[in-house]
Amino acid sequence: MAEKDTTVVTTGGGGGSWFLVGALLVIVAVGGYFFLGGDLSGGGKDIDVSIELPKGD
Numbered sequence: 001m002a003e004k005d006t007t008v009v010t011t012g013g014g015g016g017s018w019f020l021v022g023a024l025l026v027i028v029a030v031g032g033y034f035f036l037g038g039d040l041s042g043g044g045k046d047i048d049v050s051i052e053l054p055k056g057d
Helices: 015-035
Strands: none
Touching: none
């Protein structure tokens, strides 16, 4: 009885999964933009911080 050689050929494929990963990255980026208030530079907002120490006797 002769033995059979089996060859498994896989294709590159995976294009759909890379599309899905890219779509998820875009969704996360857009969500982060809106979560940060639509302002990525962080400029235009003035923040004043003042610290007053209690007066001693």
